[in-house]
Amino acid sequence: MNTAHAAWYTLPLFILCLLVLISILLSTLKTGISPMPSSGKARREILQQLFDRLPDSKQTMVDLGSGWGHLVIPLARRFPQHEVIGYELSWFPWLANLTVKYLLRLDNLTLYRRDFLRSDLATASVMVCYLVPQSMHALEQKLKADELEVPLLLSHYFALPSFKSQTVVYLDDWYRTPVYVYERLTT
Numbered sequence: 001m002n003t004a005h006a007a008w009y010t011l012p013l014f015i016l017c018l019l020v021l022i023s024i025l026l027s028t029l030k031t032g033i034s035p036m037p038s039s040g041k042a043r044r045e046i047l048q049q050l051f052d053r054l055p056d057s058k059q060t061m062v063d064l065g066s067g068w069g070h071l072v073i074p075l076a077r078r079f080p081q082h083e084v085i086g087y088e089l090s091w092f093p094w095l096a097n098l099t100v101k102y103l104l105r106l107d108n109l110t111l112y113r114r115d116f117l118r119s120d121l122a123t124a125s126v127m128v129c130y131l132v133p134q135s136m137h138a139l140e141q142k143l144k145a146d147e148l149e150v151p152l153l154l155s156h157y158f159a160l161p162s163f164k165s166q167t168v169v170y171l172d173d174w175y176r177t178p179v180y181v182y183e184r185l186t187t
C-alpha cells in the first residue's frame, strides 16, 4: 500500500476520532464532568450496598449520568428483576453504552440521551451517581423543587450539600473515596 492509499484509509478514522473527542469535550464543558468511569472498587461497593438494601419487589434504579455504562451495565446484569435507567448527555459514551446493552440483551435497561435535571425522576426508587459538587447542588435543587422522596440514593465521591447521609463507606483506595448512602430521603 502506498502513502496516498494509507492516507485515504486513515483520514476518515482520524476525523471520526477527532469528532468523538470534540463531542466529549463539549459535553464535559456543559456538565462540568467527563464520562470518567467509576473504579472497580467503587462499583463493587455500590453493588454490595444496593444488594444489602434492595427490597424483593420491583424497583426503578436510575444512574444519573451513566457515562460509558461501567455502573449501569453491572446494575442491569446483577439486578435483572429491577428496571434500570441511565441518563447521559454525552453522545458517544451513550451510543457505546447502548451498543453494549443490545449486545448483552439487557431488556431491563433503558438508556436516555437526556439531561436528568430536566427529566421526570418521580418513579425512581433508587438513584446512583458519580458527579461533581455543582451537579450535586443542582440535583439537590431538583429533588426539592420536584418534592421527590427517594427511598435510596448512593453518591460516589461527593455528598448532597445539605442532606445528611445515614452511612458513609470509605473505599480501600489511595483517596479513601467516600460513597454516601442516603435512605428515605425526603425533601
Ligand SMILES: C[S@@+](CC[C@H](N)C(=O)[O-])C[C@H]1O[C@@H](n2cnc3c(N)ncnc32)[C@H](O)[C@@H]1O
Pocket: 027, 028, 031, 033, 034, 035, 036, 037, 038, 063, 064, 065, 066, 067, 068, 069, 070, 071, 072, 087, 088, 089, 090, 093, 114, 115, 116, 117, 129, 130, 131, 135
Ligand atoms: C463521572 S461520569 C460517571 C459515569 C458512571 N455513572 C459511572 O459511575 O461509571 C459522570 C457522567 O455524568 C454525565 N452527566 C453529568 N451531568 C449530567 C446531566 N445533567 N444529565 C445527564 N448526564 C450528565 C456526564 O456526561 C458523565 O458522563
